[in-house]
Every structure is written in structure tokens, then in C-alpha cells.
Amino acid sequence: MEISVELTFSPLQDGYEPQIIRFIKALRESGLTVLENPMSTQIYGDYARVMEVLNQEIYTSLEGVEQGVFYLKMVKTDRSAYEPHF
Template structure:
């Protein structure tokens, strides 16, 4: 079963860019399909692999940051090839 996950990591601190970049680099290094835009990062792949990645990457980010919010949306399918029809 494949999933698509949209993530937005929001450190609640003045120096927020470095932790976001580190988080995205961790996701990129996974070998899964990772796409980015200015507001979020999407990860696509088999459920077990994506969840294993998220478990470790989110835990690492939460340990490194005192105050942080993570927005996450998940869809049961691989939507990496989605193109708008309008």
C-alpha cells in the first residue's frame, strides 16, 4: 500500500530556517520520492517505509527543538504524479 504525506515543520523560534533545512535533507536522504514547494514537503512511497522514515525524522526534529509544530496530511495512494486538470 502506497501513501502520500504532506509535511510542514514549523519551529517556534527566531532561527527557524536551519532546522527546516536539516529536516528536509533527512527526508531527501531516504531514497523515497520527496517533492518540495515553498509551503510544504511531500513524501511518497510504501506505507511501512514512509512511516519508518517519519518516525525517526520527526523524533529527531522534536528532540532538537524546544517548541515546534508539525502539520501532516496523509492520503492512501501515491499522488506524486498528480497534475491539475484546470
């Protein structure tokens, strides 16, 4: 089953940039399709693989900060090729 996930990681502390950079680099190295913009990161791929990567990287990210929030949206389909039709 293919999925699309949009997420935002918000460490609640000063000096947060290194943790966000580490998280995004780990996603890029996962072999999944990863798209980034200034507001969020999107990950596309097989459900089991996406969840395996997110499970590990969210855990590692939360271990690296005193407090942090992840905002996540998921849809059951690979939307990576979406182009507006209007």
C-alpha cells in the same frame, strides 16, 4: 500500500532555518520521492517505509527545538504523478 504525505514543520523559535533544512535533507536522503514547495513538503512511497522515515525524522527534529509543530495530511495512494486535467 502506497501513501502520500504532505507536511509542514514549524519550529516555534528564532533561528529555525537550520532545523528545517536538516529535516528536508534527511527526507531527500531517504530514497523516498520528496517534492518541496515554499509552503510544505510532500513524501510518497510505501506506507511502512514512509512512516519509518517520518518517525525517526520527526523525533530528531522535535529533539532539536524547544517547541515545534508538525502539520501532516496523509492519503492512501501515491499522488506523486498527479497532473491537473483542467
